[in-house]
Amino acid sequence: MDPRLAAVAAVLPPASFSTDPAALAPHLTDWRGQKTGHADALARPSGTEEVEALVRAAAAHGVAIVPQGGNTGLVGGSVPEPLPAAQGEGRADRPVILLSTVRMNRILNLDGEGLSLVAGAGTILADVHEAAAAHGLSFPLSLGAKGSATLGGLCSTNAGGTQVLRHGTMRSLVLGLEAVLPDGSRLDQLRPLRKDSTGYDVKQLLIGAEGTLGVITAVALRLVPAPRSRAVAWAAVPDLASALALLARLRRLAGERIDSFELVPADGLALVLRHIPGTRAPLNAGHPWHCLIELADAEADAPLAALLESALAGAAGDGLVADATIASSSAQAEALWRLRETLPEAERLDGPCLKNDVAVSVADVPAFDAAAQDAIARAFPGARPLVFGHLGDGNLHWNLRPPEGADRRDWLAAEGDAARALLHDMVMAFKGTISAEHGLGTLKAREYGRLGDPGKLAAMRAIKAALDPLGLMNPGKIFT
């Protein structure tokens, strides 16, 4: 074994360190199967003390660390770089350790009256949901990968999902955070305080850093009372402006009870119906856009369905809604949600496409989409946009399928970068963001270098150099 690796291995129990390629293999390829990287060893620390020892030793011996949670990231941020890029300039033989948080998966505390939960960074999101539900509470962040995604990874990408409209992104749900910084010191900010105004809130830097500023080891989360009333509707709208007008009308009636306001296009629904068994169309065909709406209330027996019905009827009268249905049972509500939640899977089964994750101000969505549709149609005739996502947050997965009949991989290889750049240029013209909830990883790092706010980029580089002067934490990510 490389003596530098051996020096790191020496500070860990044997169960926490392995160089077995078979053990490493599942950690090296990303969920979408688009990138396979290289690491020399797998560390699976059992707790924060082992992470501290590991990071200290790695810093002393010049060993790079790639932290990994559930490995469900979509931008290549959670797997190491391929050789030789993993090692960076002038460090051609620097060893790389894949640090999996898989064993740090315990829920450490749940305070029902204080509405907080403390858990290890490797805790899976679905387990947090379950623990909260057992106390009549809810952790209001959910996304498709909830069965695998971990708290550490969700923090590291400032994950979003389908309830951001009401409850905010991961950042707004983190009350406390513990991390091991690149020099091996511990950031001890785990206490679930509702207020703290003592200087720079360093934990905010770890949120969204994609592992480049240290290893998140544990998190304290904000919980909310579990909703005891719920109503779900599926509404067909003629265009995006009508969808936003419907949202505004709902806001006036339902205030903050709107949990989700999701967008599904006709093409997206068709893909789901084709690829996902047991799904069926909730309305007659022929509508260009659909909104999936959920209202929720902590009060039992809140008249949410009546509220939805009144809002939808009023909107129909104004021509904003062409047709709609309200779920009359939990099973129906789940069936409607399934049409939205399986859309990424249906898209994956349909074949390769260009995936994007952009956001603009909510009010700008219709103009942005029209401009992007137009620009793409002109530059890439036949390419098929598939636009869905979190309309209430201005966050669209503005994906692009190659033209009908084209070899998808060939087309993406030839045109993908240019199409993405064109879309991103349009996003920047609307002062939006090229990554709303996925992060930069490696997939979007170069584009962010091209388009990001120069003031922010310079500050990011200065912060990275100050906290990780050796560049050992998740090298190759975020920065280009």
Added chain:
Amino acid sequence: MDPRLAAVAAVLPPASFSTDPAALAPHLTDWRGQKTGHADALARPSGTEEVEALVRAAAAHGVAIVPQGGNTGLVGGSVPEPLPAAQGEGRADRPVILLSTVRMNRILNLDGEGLSLVAGAGTILADVHEAAAAHGLSFPLSLGAKGSATLGGLCSTNAGGTQVLRHGTMRSLVLGLEAVLPDGSRLDQLRPLRKDSTGYDVKQLLIGAEGTLGVITAVALRLVPAPRSRAVAWAAVPDLASALALLARLRRLAGERIDSFELVPADGLALVLRHIPGTRAPLNAGHPWHCLIELADAEADAPLAALLESALAGAAGDGLVADATIASSSAQAEALWRLRETLPEAERLDGPCLKNDVAVSVADVPAFDAAAQDAIARAFPGARPLVFGHLGDGNLHWNLRPPEGADRRDWLAAEGDAARALLHDMVMAFKGTISAEHGLGTLKAREYGRLGDPGKLAAMRAIKAALDPLGLMNPGKIFT
């Protein structure tokens, strides 16, 4: 004029720069009248471009800058240091410019459908409230100084107030932020995006930095639908554990409709009744603690008073509430709020005391308060704690009045530091924070150096050195 100051003055219009001592004077003493600092000039830039020019010139010529908003800070952070400390070691003659954001006070945009507002850093909080209300919306952060406090200062201290329980602190209400960094470059993150996952969220560092990492020039805020129903109650409780049990009971009934849950002690109410004209006791005397509770709902005619009544009746049956009253008109609700909001002013009129701003986990409040009361009584016999604040957030203004009959200033000079240190030690034993919403400024900087998380402090120092290597931004604050 000092040639370095002259070089800075040269980049600004004459109306934006003055060395007139009469113009400077109102900016040099803090609101509590406890500290008067020194500055050589007053800059009142009209907009971001002037701030950029000023900061660039100041950096080039080694001139320090103290940013100031409404100057309502409570920890000495918003005024410059007295001579010679203002200048720092080895920089005995470094000039200091007081940068007032007073002219950058325009509301630049209000998006009623997108629920956001963009305004200059010098905009006064009450003006934001008014602008939002005119659109049927609300900016849900309020505090006693709302008629003077500015957005820049509220961000710089991550201010809290009386609605944090439901809506979070300033940090959770900031969607976008523009700032000029210490090298004069612009952080251009003003767009009101609901989601953005593009690397380190640098604006989070400016929030809570108290002007030590740059000058905040504009802010994009999150608005919420204005409440159209509201109910306010005043409840007497036998002890803090009962108050928390009442809060838990309310949560089960009212979910997220609880806007405020404030604590007023018998002594605090007595001070208000004595010093604030037109106030009267809402209940018969003799109760040790009072809770001021507000429920709010965006829906009109929500049955909030009935909900409060049922919660209070149930709590009374369990012995958690000794007596209570529910406001039956807006005037009565305002009268109850006035008892809470004028408490700091009543305290000020009563004479000097030791002011604190601590927080622990909500569940720890009763045990912490008991331990602190006991420790203070033993070490400082006769000293009179006055504990009030934001119980729902675990945030107590755990203030201490000198013993009856003592010369207050003498007692505070002799015992103040030791009493504060004892209280802070107790806070740390409960893993709380010594500043929940006021910041560190100069008043708490040394205590934070003594008690703060070493990992966080080291990271803070590294960040400060990376972004402000010359130490020109608000010198003497936060760090000791």
